[in-house]
Amino acid sequence: MSAHPETPAPRPLGGFAAGLALVLVAVLVGVAAQRVSQGAPVPAAASAVAPTGHTTTVAVVADGMRFHPDRIEVPPGDRLVIELTNRDDRRHDLVLDSGAKTPAIARGGTARLDAGVVGAATQGWCSLPGHRQAGMTLQIVPTGSAPATTGHPGDAHAAPAAPHLDAMAAPGDGFAARDAVAPATPPGRLHRRELHVKEIEREVAPGVRQRLWTFDGTVPGPVLRGRIGDTFEITLVNDGTVDHGIDFHAGAVAPDEVMRPIDPGQRLTYRFTATRAGIWMYHCSTMPMLHHIGNGMYGAVIIDPPDLPRVDREYVLVQSELYLGPDGEPGDLAKMQAERPDAVVFNGYVSQYAHRPLPARAGERVRVWLLDAGPNRDSSFHVVGTQFDTVYREGRWENRPTDPGGAQVLGLGPAAGGFVEMVFPEPGHYPFVSHVMVDAERGARGIFEVR
């Protein structure tokens, strides 16, 4: 198997490299293709070309989120048969413009695709979510014809438009915001739980529904909490339709086994011991991670610093971006790649705490834990009308109430976290935002209602 001739070639990087790659592919096809005559009827051709009665067979390997080769030249009029082998650790299939397709095959699996008589350039791709946009495409070209145009893979077909999102719209009366209250630190030292991957359709802004990929049906996933020295034994169960995995930043462990993607119906147990304090991200570990995190697969693990004082109230806010796909479908990977979010949100829903404010009382000390789940954008958390006398960021106390200085924002890059504390001076409505103003205006905002 490892001595197979179709060892993945380097990706072409420019004109010269592309030209070289074409020569290599031509040689590769010349070696791998078997052209045989046969009298059996052939499937209808995509364009009018006289069938030659020959069949060209090409071995294609799926590996590293690419097809090798990713361009196949076929004598016009030949029938093309592709023998697909998957060497990746995740499932793939191959779909053609014509509608011909293989089933999804697991690592080591093979499938045979009859592409019919080749008369015109044809596109192929892997139809598992995100794989086409991540670059899993294949061109079939009649020998001697001009190369097919290669636009952005995500633009290769006209997709239905994304729904319109109004960041100022109010949710309906029945809307319940996600509970932002931080869970209490549980007493035990071993935290055992199952996390089920669920692919669910849910509202992310008033009137806007998306098919989200989730841990346990919520976005963000459940907030887990413990102390330094605690062990977490998490069993991930994939109740979804595509492969998923998990990666906990809260523990140090070799990724090979525990972070591997698992097929639908499978489970794995991920054990780690928390040795350092902070608010740590967890997220799906399946490629393209940009798509899996961008479509909802993230959450937080809080490991309390040993000297964490009691406060009157504690909240958790996880910031993330929304890249809308068509209504009721997963988020749009092409937008994620272009860093063009439709909205930026706290705890998964546009401006939810502007409509359902978080309560507090004047004179109370309030702690807000923050995690920037991204996947792409920084957060700059600010509460209008207050100053932070306490800042804890990425494992360090940066400000304490006894310090003469204070802080106006908690700045976080993607996957970073921390907490701030403040005392509200008097009753009122104190807006909170990411002070990246374009993000505040597209949904990263809320209100503390202080009585």
Ligand SMILES: [Cu+2]
């Ligand atoms: Cu996933």
